[in-house]
Amino acid sequence: MLDFLNSFFNETNSTIIVFSLQFLSCVFAVIILKSDFKRNINEIINNFKKVWLIPLFVVSDLLLQIVIQNFLSASSTNQSGIESGVRTSVPIGVVLIFFISVFVGPIMEEITFQYLIQKVILKYNLNKIIKNKMITSILSILVTTFLFMLIHVSELKDIYDISFLGYLGVILYAIVYQITDDNLIYPYIFVLI
16 A cells, blocks of 8 residues: 555656646746737737638648548557556546646647747748748748657657658648748647647
């Protein structure tokens, strides 16, 4: 019984520490980008012209995932790790994993990949080199998607069994971000659906 309690508290404490760090980094990033988020929300409220993109891309993502799942039988180590964590965690751990996976993770991924990498690093620098905005957009979308897939490679197995291609659907998030004039709210809503 003592071993069980020791294991319970050790797992719970490490889960809470990891969750706290991820949550605090997310809150910090949102605070830094607060004015961007306000502007993005105001654009959606004042201009509903691009809201039709959300259902279109949700259906596109569903179709793409069906195609990908029919060609890839292996799941990525990252996905397997989350599933294993849910199965073996204590109830508070499951709640925290859910919260991180559904809310904190997607916010940080959108900020990191769409805002920071796609917009700030790639588009900004590529626009200096390449004067064609279409080529700049396509390159930034492809590089961002590739980096996202690469960051989700946990083991070498993910590369040789090409399970990392299961994340290919994120190209749609990069496209939505591009089409909506770098509005982070659209891809985040897309993630939540």
